[in-house]
Amino acid sequence: MLKQVTKQLATQSVRGFSTTKQNNFKVTVCGASGGIGQPLSLLLKNNPLVSNLALYDIVHTPGVAADLSHIDTQSTTEGHMGPEQLGKALKNADVVVIPAGVPRKPGMTRDDLFNVNAGIIRDIANEISKSCPKALVAIITNPVNTCVPIAAEILKKAGVYDPKRLFGVSTLDVVRARAFIGAALGVNPQQVDIPVIGGHSGVTILPIISQCQPAFKGDQATIEKLTVRIQEAGTEVVKAKAGAGSATLSMAYAGARFAGSLLKGLNGENGVVECSYVQSDITEASFFSTPLILGKNGLQENLGLPKLNDFEKKLLAAALPELKKNIQKGIEFANA
Numbered sequence: 001m002l003k004q005v006t007k008q009l010a011t012q013s014v015r016g017f018s019t020t021k022q023n024n025f026k027v028t029v030c031g032a033s034g035g036i037g038q039p040l041s042l043l044l045k046n047n048p049l050v051s052n053l054a055l056y057d058i059v060h061t062p063g064v065a066a067d068l069s070h071i072d073t074q075s076t077t078e079g080h081m082g083p084e085q086l087g088k089a090l091k092n093a094d095v096v097v098i099p100a101g102v103p104r105k106p107g108m109t110r111d112d113l114f115n116v117n118a119g120i121i122r123d124i125a126n127e128i129s130k131s132c133p134k135a136l137v138a139i140i141t142n143p144v145n146t147c148v149p150i151a152a153e154i155l156k157k158a159g160v161y162d163p164k165r166l167f168g169v170s171t172l173d174v175v176r177a178r179a180f181i182g183a184a185l186g187v188n189p190q191q192v193d194i195p196v197i198g199g200h201s202g203v204t205i206l207p208i209i210s211q212c213q214p215a216f217k218g219d220q221a222t223i224e225k226l227t228v229r230i231q232e233a234g235t236e237v238v239k240a241k242a243g244a245g246s247a248t249l250s251m252a253y254a255g256a257r258f259a260g261s262l263l264k265g266l267n268g269e270n271g272v273v274e275c276s277y278v279q280s281d282i283t284e285a286s287f288f289s290t291p292l293i294l295g296k297n298g299l300q301e302n303l304g305l306p307k308l309n310d311f312e313k314k315l316l317a318a319a320l321p322e323l324k325k326n327i328q329k330g331i332e333f334a335n336a
């Protein structure tokens with residue numbers, strides 16, 4: 001009887017649409033002991049859709065996991081440390097979020113992180129192909145523009161690549177655009193809706209201010225200044241931290257929002273939309289971020305390019321050669 005009632009509750013109509021709800025997903029964070037990994041894991045521990053939170057890093061995960069496990073939310077927490085425990089951390093994960101790798105110091109570009117981080121992504125993607133080939137994978141590690149194509153190639157080689165399940169996390173660009181525009185317009189940033197498309201570095205970050213809701217009112221000079229601020233916001237934080245790393249807290253917030261949206265999609269919620277860097281045929285760059293509808297199998301529908309004005313078309317033209325170069329570098333690395 002109890003079983004029957006539970007099943008009935010799980011399948012009954014929720015807010016007007018009928019769908020089977022799961023509410024018990026395993027999420028693995030790779031790089032869980034880091035500046036992003038710890039607050040991200042904290043936020044995920046607080047997500048009611050997560051039933052099992054697996055923390056993986058090459059250092060400190062027993063401590064981080066012990067600490068988080070004392071929080072009175074429903075999910076269980078496990079710590080896994082070192083490459084020999086990566087498989088167990090990933091086993092049957094529904095969502096894998098990856099902030100593993102080194103961050104920038106002042107004077108560096110995101111591309112300067114390639115030499116260290118490319119190998120980290122290759123190795124984690126390789127283990128994903130064995131331990132959780134159906135997981136939705138969200139890559140935070142920089143350079144995102146290159147790390148996502150690396151993971152795609154590794155998963156392809158293993159014969160398990162599904163372009164609907166691999167995402168580069170560019171949510172922080174959207175979060176920043178909302179924060180800056182909210183402040184400029186004097187409105188709650190949570191009410192600001194703006195697509196930020198392209199990639200996740202400098203000129204490849206394309207805030208489409210012409211499509212902002214509520215409408216952004218400002219002359220062209222103000223719009224150009226705001227565009228550059230959004231494109232360079234990561235560097236703003238790197239400079240302010242003066243050698244102590246890059247954005248961690250705002251990234252944890254953004255990463256938790258994106259992972260939360262993946263989980264909502266998996267859970268059958270309708271109308272979950274996020275911008276994310278995915279395999280794409282929307283432009284001549286084979287990976288590109290546009291607004292996406294997320295669903296039970298990850299990317300459900302790519303909503304394509306928003307309407308661009310002439311200024312935004314020029315931004316796009318400037319972004320594409322850089323993006324294509326970044327993507328090619330990843331493909332070559334993975335196939336070397």
Ligand SMILES: NC(=O)C1=CN([C@@H]2O[C@H](COP(=O)(O)OP(=O)(O)OC[C@H]3O[C@@H](n4cnc5c(N)ncnc54)[C@H](O)[C@@H]3O)[C@@H](O)[C@H]2O)C=CC1
Pocket residue numbers: 030031032033034035036037056057058059099100101102103104113117120139140141142143144169170171172173200245246247248251
């Ligand atoms: N996508 C985005 O919008 C953003 C991306 N990032 C990127 O996120 C990455 C992490 O940044 P932070 O957390 O600040 O760095 P961090 O140095 O504080 O933490 C990185 C963690 O990764 C771990 N790690 C290193 N090698 C590993 C491996 N092979 N397997 C698993 N874990 C490993 C380290 O032990 C450390 O705990 C950087 O590449 C950074 O550039 C940062 C901010 C925004």
Ligand SMILES: O=C([O-])CC(=O)C(=O)O
Pocket residue numbers: 103104110142172233234235237238246247
């Ligand atoms: O700027 C960095 O190196 C970290 C990052 O990607 C961001 O904050 O957007």
